[in-house]
Amino acid sequence: MQLYEFQAKQIFKEFRVPVPKGRLATTVESAVQVANEIGRPVAVKAQVLTGGRGLAGGIQFGSDPAEVRKIASMVLNTTLRGERPLALLVEEKFEPMRELYAAVTWDYQHKCPVMIASSRGGVDIEAIAKEHPGDVSRTHIDLFKGFSSYQGRMLAAKIGLAASVAVQYSNILNALWNIFEKHDAELVETNPLALLADGTLVALDAKLNLDDKSIHRQSDLIGRIEKMPGPLEGFAQRRIHARELGIPTYIEMNGNIGVISDGAGSGMLALDLVADFGGKTRVYCEMGGEITPELMGKTMMVCLMIEGVKVLLINLLGGANRMDEMAIGITTYLAGHPAEVPILVRMSGTKQEEGRKILVDSGIAFFDDPYEAAEKAVDLSRDL
């Protein structure tokens, strides 16, 4: 779960990472008001989850009310890779003397957290590491011993920070570690971390991604973060809706075929087959480990609600998932909501005979072969 910048900054502040003074604004007028309160030049930043928003025009600077009004309106009306910002973060603008970087994340191959420090920031850390390997330093963190301040000081020294900055920097590393450990994070990052002319550090950007599988023990954090002012719309709204219904994976693309699967690998295979036959997927839902007939029906509803879905391909290959239950889910849903587009069901695996019988009794044909089902779906998507 990825938090918005304003939410991540709230947590950074709680853990004493210095962040710019600022507030959320949902309208041009409120943005101007926040800028007036700050009383200095401001940065106006689109609150979106899409990366690379700076380059796409999602961050602008202004010094007087007229300018702030102009840029706030511009940023609010920018669509960043299909995501329209519902709110702006208006905050004090800084002129960094230098941009640094700091993050803690998981090193999955070593199966432990890793602290990453760099005396260069502002752009993608992988690019920095490639071009200036000497400016980036990493330390693996022992799962049971954790991260200690001296390791932060060592990292600061390794990337060549002056002693006066190094202490502040290592304090920030410590704070990032505390956020990471306490809140089951996947990634805690500040990039850029600005070094100002007076020698102080400020986190100009903040990223905090939580581990989806630990959310159940982070209800305190979820409860206390400031919410994105609603109502959400478009993709953001549909994704949240899918999550609320219990659909673990909901992904939108640019085609016209809906794909539902009961497994990640078999789902990706279905997407590849659709692409190989020349079709394009509009939405992909994977239903996860414990699938009830109700979830099967709700997932169909979610896919069929989306504009532009011309065919629905359901690829089921049950292991833990029982085909008799899936068939009940499908037929029950269709009994209440007659389909307006063709629905193709591939059904094999645990209790397949029982499941197929239920489908056939309701007049729904099934496929045994995923290729035939995918090919037919692509054909139908072309004709319509």
Place this chain on the structure above:
Amino acid sequence: MAILIDRGTRALVQGITGKIGSFQTKLMIEYGTEIVAGVTPGKGGRVFNGVPVFDSVHEAVEETKPTVAMSFVPGPYACDATMEAIDAGLRLVVVLADAVPLWDTAKMLALAQEHKTFVLGPETSGLISPGRSKLGLHPHGLFAEGHVGIVSRSGGLSYETAKTLTESGIGQSTVVGLGGGPMWGFTYRDALEMFRKDDDTDAVVLLGEIGGYMEEDVSEYIGKGYPKPVVALVVGRSAPPGQKMGHAGAIIQEGKGSAQDKLAALRDGGAFVVKSPREIPALLREQVKSCH
């Protein structure tokens, strides 16, 4: 022979009294798996599907001498249950739970490494040596006894591939599911090392997916010389970057982990690369005598 589990395997099931645990235990017994004990704290002394239930793994080990453990314990408690099984001396623990926090996964895998125990998973569908033993969720009918080993991150993709092979008259020695990631205990490399020594396995089908490091790692291993043909498939060729495709580990991040890169690495390592399961039977027939 087969790898990891065979006719003589004595299994212990953690979480045997739960909804999925009890249903799947019944199916495994039907298949012929020898399940000697179940563990559910607080329910010791009962008998479930003919299997004695104990309060602790240690007690069950003492009484029934299992060789492997399989855990149906849900995500939030999976770490504790797995560590208990490792601590009780089991050498293989199959962890099915799909919502295990990253910290918990890292901790259980660290303990496993210390004890030289194999953890399969988490979020694995388990494993099956067709006709002999099954510790997993596999739909029985799709598998047949034979000489091709299958190792897959995804359960569903391994069923799909086994189904295709079985329908073409090609059976399997052992089919192993590694789990959804992004951290794994038992890896492709571990599986290939075992298949290498297994007289029953004449070829290996390696089923990969986008994200993570394991396909690249095993490519390097195969590249050093592998005595049996390896056929490799990587799904997620059409997946958009930056999205978790149903497994936490199945994500293309910062340009890394794409199917194209993994397929290139596997090809360079000497594997026969295919685009879908349908191409595999003909290729195996060409390469392996026992598949004719």
